[in-house]
Amino acid sequence: MTEISRYANGDSMEYWKAAQEGRLIFQKCASCGEIQFPPRHHCASCWEADLGWTESSGLGEVESYTIVRRAPLPQLRDKVPYVVAAILVEEGPRMLTNLVGEDALNVAIGAKVKVVFQTDADDETLPQFQLA
Numbered sequence: 001m002t003e004i005s006r007y008a009n010g011d012s013m014e015y016w017k018a019a020q021e022g023r024l025i026f027q028k029c030a031s032c033g034e035i036q037f038p039p040r041h042h043c044a045s046c047w048e049a050d051l052g053w054t055e056s057s058g059l060g061e062v063e064s065y066t067i068v069r070r071a072p073l074p075q076l077r078d079k080v081p082y083v084v085a086a087i088l089v090e091e092g093p094r095m096l097t098n099l100v101g102e103d104a105l106n107v108a109i110g111a112k113v114k115v116v117f118q119t120d121a122d123d124e125t126l127p128q129f130q131l132a
């Protein structure tokens, strides 16, 4: 069996498979309709375990952010300055992510963003966001 992602577990396997295909998906509760992230075994709203998946538009806006100017780890030295942002995705969930792209440092609260998929040095495909 091919390993999908070192981050994947039984609850998040579908999420990581979709990311490899360039799709952003969220769990949707069949009982109450809540859409949630990150993937869990139960609905965080009503505690039922009847969860399916729904495709995200990949659109959202910046709720908050910080610009990291001093690398917290040696392997991040060539990445600074970079942006870590809390994104409110159109479907409701909040994602903590890197904001990537040439103009990422122009970030502002409320800025419109869209998902992009980047493959890191360990060959992991990660959903990230960039200014729309």
Ligand SMILES: [Zn+2]
Residues within 6 Å of the ligand: 029, 030, 031, 032, 033, 034, 043, 044, 045, 046, 047, 048
């Ligand atoms: Zn629910």
